[in-house]
Every structure is written in structure tokens, then in C-alpha cells.
Amino acid sequence: MSILLHICCGPCAAYPLDFLQGQGIRVRGFFYNPNIHPYREFKKRLVAVEQLAARENLAVEYHREYGLRDYLRQVVFNESSRCGLCYDMRLRETVEQAKKIRADAFSTTLLYSRYQNHEQIRAKAKQLAEQHKIPFYYHDFREGWQQGIDMSKDMGLYRQSYCGCIYSEQERYDTHFRKRKGKKG
Ligand code: SF4
Incomplete structure (x- = not known):
């Protein structure tokens, strides 16, 4: 069986x-x-995937263009539902690529993260699989959370401190400042 695996990082x-x-x-x-x-x-995360691919002898198709504009066109004025739109963008492209290379199924490493909306990703992937008539390979990769952390540290991969978009980058500081304010208050 062959799978096209969308890799978020x-x-x-x-x-x-x-x-x-x-x-x-x-x-x-x-x-x-x-x-x-x-x-x-974006470049740091792309390089980390290249490092992993070289080490694991994994063939990867890369979209190397920086997608800021494409992303913003989808989410501006829809920020509160941006994660669903973001999953949709990435999974839709994955499905199209999986069909193009005639993979038996597709999946995504988004299913590994404890910080993502797992059920929303699962539902979206199932919906796209039905629409495009290609199987979605589901597995709850969160079971390997600590193992994955240990593996990435052993490999010396860059480990990011926020989800990805500029909104999530800002929210990380909001949380930090809220905590600091709470301490002072
Ligand atoms: S927080 Fe993460 S999943 Fe949500 S829109 Fe931003 S990058 Fe995408």
C-alpha cells in the first residue's frame, strides 16, 4: 500500500x-x-523536513513558495474559523496530489499534534476523501507524542514554538503577557 503523507513540519x-x-x-x-x-x-521548518527526509531516505514533494498571500486571502475576515480553512487548504492540495501520483491513500502529520483540533482534521479529511474518491488513512498518531519529541530531539530537528500563522505567533505573546500581568496583579 502507498500513502501520500502531508507533512506539516x-x-x-x-x-x-x-x-x-x-x-x-x-x-x-x-x-x-x-x-x-x-x-x-517557513524556511526553518522546510529545512527541518529536508533533514528528516535525508536521514530517513524519504521522497518528498515540496511546495517551496512562501504562501502568505494565498493563506491570508482565505482567512482575512474569517479569523475565528481560520483553523478549519487552514486544514481545508492543506488537505485539499494533498488529496489532489495523491490522486495525481495515484497513491492508494493520503494522510497527514497534523494527526500527531496534541495542539491541533484532531476531530476537525479527521472530519475534513473524510469529507475530502469522499468527494475525491480516494481513501483517507486515519490513525491517532498522538499515541506517539513523547516518542516523536524524543526522536526529533535526537535528530536535532528545529522545533517551533507556535503553530504557524501570524495569528498564532501573536497569540503566543498574548498568553505570555496575560500570565505576566496575572502575576503582577
Ligand atoms: S493556528 Fe495553526 S492550524 Fe490554525 S490557522 Fe494558524 S497555522 Fe493554521
Whole structure:
């Protein structure tokens, strides 16, 4: 069986890749993440995926263009539902690529993260699978959370401190300042 695996970043790919290969599945990677900002952050995450791919001998199709404009055109004025739009953008492109290369199924490393909306990703992928008539390979990769962290640290991969978009980058500081204010108050 062959799977096209959407890869959101190197650290999130370590465990799912290990798991899928352990099942005897042939995996090809797909890096398409217009949600990662700013540009230097995008490059850092792309390089981390290249490092992982070289180490694991994984073939990956890369979208190397910085997708800030494409992403913003989808979410501006819809910020409160931006994560659903963001999942849709990335999974839709993955499905189209999976069909193009005639993969048996598709999946995503987004299913590894404890910080993502797992059920929303699952539902969106199922919906796209039905629409495009290609199977979605579901597995709850969160079971390997700590293992994935250990693996990515061993490999020396860059580990990011926020989800990806400029909104999530801002929210990380909002949280930090709220905590500091709380302490002072
Ligand atoms: S917080 Fe993460 S999942 Fe949500 S829109 Fe931003 S990058 Fe996408």
C-alpha cells in the first residue's frame, strides 16, 4: 500500500513516518504549508523536513513558495474559523496530489499534534476523501507524542514554538503577557 503523507513540519512527521513504515506502508511526503509565517520561520521548518527526509531516505514533494498571500486571502475576515480553512487548504492540495501520483491513500502529520483540533482534521479529511474518491488513512498518531519529541530531539530537528500563522505567533505573546500581568496583579 502507498500513502501520500502531508507533512506539516519535521518534528510532527518523525513518529507517523516511523509508524507507517513499520506497517510496511510505502510513504511519500508532501510539504504544502502556506500557513507558516514569517518567511524565515517557513524556511526553518522546510529545512527541518529536508533533514528528516535525508536521514530517513524519504521522497518528498515540496511546495517551496512562501504562501502568505494565498493563506491570508482565505482567512482575512474569517479569523475565528481560520483553523478549519487552514486544514481545508492543506488537505485539499494533498488529496489532489495523491490522486495525481495515484497513491492508494493520503494522510497527514497534523494527526500527531496534541495542539491541533484532531476531530476537525479527521472530519475534513473524510469529507475530502469522499468527494475525491480516494481513501483517507486515519490513525491517532498522538499515541506517539513523547516518542516523536524524543526522536526529533535526537535528530536535532528545529522545533517551533507556535503553530504557524501570524495569528498564532501573536497569540503566543498574548498568553505570555496575560500570565505576566496575572502575576503582577
Ligand atoms: S493556528 Fe495553526 S492550524 Fe490554525 S490557522 Fe494558524 S497555522 Fe493554521
